[in-house]
Amino acid sequence: METRVDVELYGAQTGNCIRAAIALEEAGVRYAVRHVDLARGEQRQASFRALNPAGKVPVLVDRNDADAPLVLSQSNAIVLYAAEQSPGSLLPADDPAQRAVAFERFFFFVTDVIAPGHAAFYLKHKRMPEAAAALESRAAHRLAEAERFLERSPFVAGDRFTIADIAAFTIVNAMSATLGEPVLPNLARWLRDVAARPAVARGYRAFATDPA
Ligand SMILES: N[C@@H](CCC(=O)N[C@@H](CS)C(=O)NCC(=O)O)C(=O)O
Incomplete structure (x- = not known):
């Protein structure tokens, strides 16, 4: 049954x-x-x-x-x-400071990177390439700041995978063509590690209509 x-x-x-x-x-x-x-x-x-x-x-x-x-x-x-x-x-339950940092980084990606990235996509669609390029560049500059989150940590909010990594993954993946591995080596390494997580791979394919 x-x-x-x-x-x-x-x-x-x-x-x-x-x-x-x-x-x-x-x-x-x-x-x-x-x-x-x-x-x-x-x-x-x-x-x-x-x-x-x-x-x-x-x-x-x-x-x-x-x-x-x-x-x-x-x-x-x-x-x-x-x-x-x-x-x-997805959020450290036992460490209020780590939990707070996970929220800080989560909102960093949601408001400072994803939001301008989506607005740029909308402006492109509306045939406003200059405005779209300005927002794209803003999102890319903000994203580059995330390189320092990964200087001493495997994940964007410390030593554990959190909601902040989930917020980061889709947008970093979408922008990865413009990131440049030599320029942002920490983000490139993190992207490879996160993409290799079985649950991330399953979620990534959840709506794919063609077989994996
Ligand atoms: N802020 C919303 C945005 C939702 C959104 O814009 N969804 C898009 C797809 S990613 C959509 O449904 N587009 C179809 C449409 O606007 O007709 C969220 O994060 O869920």
Whole structure:
């Protein structure tokens, strides 16, 4: 008999969705993938808007409490949800200082790198190449600052893998062509190590439609 999965992740093969899937994988949350075809506009259909009126992926649905299912949008809220499902797995539970640094680095990547990176993508799409290039360059400069996080640590917030590494992974991976290994050797080494984690590899492929 098939076991029921109470958590579903709606999404597509995009950085935001992959980040959410990696967090669920790393926290050991069992979930079912629900593909949303963005090219066909499924995110704008009424059935999907009933989950997220903004018409955006990812969306997580947790039916563990049958009376009050949790419907969560925002990839980074899903990352924090995953961390809470498995205390200690993605945020140090026993060291308040390390935990605070994990939050600091998490928000560094979310607000200082991912946000301008996404805004640049939007401006490119709107055919505003100069404005897009300015934001891309800002995101790249901020990202280069992360090189120092890795000078003496294997992970971006210290000696443990945390939510900060998950926030960093998708954007560093997307920008890796412009990073340049000799210029940012620590980030290049970290990217290889994180990509090799089995849970990260599974999350990365969660929405891939072609076989691995
Ligand atoms: N801040 C949101 C952004 C969500 C978002 O922009 N999702 C994109 C895919 S990465 C989307 O659904 N695009 C489809 C559309 O806008 O029609 C998050 O982190 O989840």
